[in-house]
Amino acid sequence: MPAHPSPLPSVLLAGCGQMGGAMLEGWLAHGLKPSVVLDRHSRTVPAPHTVVSTLDEIPAPFQPDVIVLAVKPQKADPVLDTLAVLYPQATLLSVMAGRTVESLTRRYTQANPKANPVLIRAMPNTPCAIGAGMSGLYAPPQATDTQKAHCAALLAAVGETVWVEREELIDSVTAISGSGPAYVFLLAELLEKAGVEQGLPAENARTLARKTLYGAGALLNQSPADAEELRRRVTSPGGTTAEALKVFMAPDAWPAIVPRAVAAAARRARELSS
Ligand SMILES: NC(=O)c1ccc[n+]([C@@H]2O[C@H](COP(=O)([O-])OP(=O)(O)OC[C@H]3O[C@@H](n4cnc5c(N)ncnc54)[C@H](OP(=O)(O)O)[C@@H]3O)[C@@H](O)[C@H]2O)c1
Known part of the structure; x- marks a missing residue:
């Protein structure tokens, strides 16, 4: 896939396993603004992107357009706690099954009461690894058009996307295209x-x-x-x-x-x- 003339938004990819790795491949092929990948297993990414194994290693000036949450749901809380301190006003795109906007936002604001994150949820599937993914997305009413466009662009770079109107429908997306x-x-x-x-x-x-x-x-x-x-x-x-x-x-x-x-x-x- 040739690099696209308009690069994708900059990303902090939290978790680069099966799903995060599949998305990252597509983003790199498409062209991505300088981004950071968090994963404790050694990985390499081409410059100007960087890999860190803990959130403390992120260079201070780095401000991602979107933080993509792609760790297992049961491992998300320590990551959210640190992110809430580093990026109180973040746009977060969660691809995690089984964590609602409400539960993620609550955790974030408990860790930093001054935080005011916007959470967008997506349910991708593994054919994202070959650019043939199918993702359903949900954004709460407070998400801006720019935040939605950034998240949709990231998933469109690895396949097709559909928006759903109600968060419960992400469970239906999971049952059809996720699984x-x-x-x-x-x-x-x-x-x-x-x-x-x-x-x-x-x-x-x-x-x-x-x-x-x-x-x-x-x-x-x-x-x-x-x-x-x-x-x-x-x-x-x-x-x-x-x-x-x-x-x-x-x-x-x-x-x-x-x-x-x-x-x-x-x-x-x-x-x-x-
Ligand atoms: N796989 C799918 O088909 C699929 C489809 C749709 C959505 N999803 C969602 O995608 C998310 C990720 O799933 P996955 O299968 O890609 O998981 P995974 O293969 O376990 O990838 C997550 C990666 O993040 C690392 N990690 C976790 N916490 C970390 C931390 N605090 N610091 C640094 N690295 C950390 C993990 O390392 P360790 O293993 O050492 O913890 C692992 O390498 C899940 O929430 C899942 O619901 C998956």
Whole structure:
């Protein structure tokens, strides 16, 4: 990806693991104003960006446009406590599951009663690592257009974005696109196993399953037709696909299972947030 003419806002990326690392790759490829990455595991980033292993090492003049919170939710509190002292007026973009705007703001202002942060939440997914991410974002009413634009630009650099109107809907985003890659990987696993059961060598079954999901996903992405229409186009009446779809689409099969699985994920997201 060539560097973009207008660089992304400067960032303090707090946590550079699976998700933070995936986003950072996209930002570096896009072009990012001088930024700082906090992670205790050794990492390198190209100049003018810097890596620190503790927040005390951040050069004093550094004022990020956006602080991105990408540590595990249970490890966030010590980071928030220090950030509240260093950056009382920060714009924070949290990609953490299960921490509400209210809980993050409360922690921040407990650590520094003079702090007045603005918290924006996002739920990205791991295809961000290849620029094909899908993120849902929520901003509370006090977020300014500039703060929202900065956060949206960061996530748009690693994929597509949608805004949701109410914070609870981040739990629905989590259940569809945040967890969704795992559902697709499960289908790949099961197709591969079924292929072996049908007598295919394991390596062939693996390639057939993976590339089918990849090709169908790419076609779905490019085609103006909706998913149902694309499905109909490969389903000749009385043919082989129709036989398989009778099994998948039985009332107690996918039409019941998929909403149930999504509801279970959303319920868990709500439990983690409470
Ligand atoms: N992975 C996903 O698919 C996904 C999708 C959407 C959202 N998220 C969210 O993204 C967040 C991060 O998840 P992840 O899977 O990327 O976690 P991760 O791989 O554990 O990355 C977090 C990194 O931050 C480091 N870290 C934590 N506290 C630190 C501190 N005080 N100082 C310096 N470094 C510190 C961790 O080091 P240690 O391991 O040593 O603590 C780790 O290297 C989570 O809140 C999750 O809800 C993840």
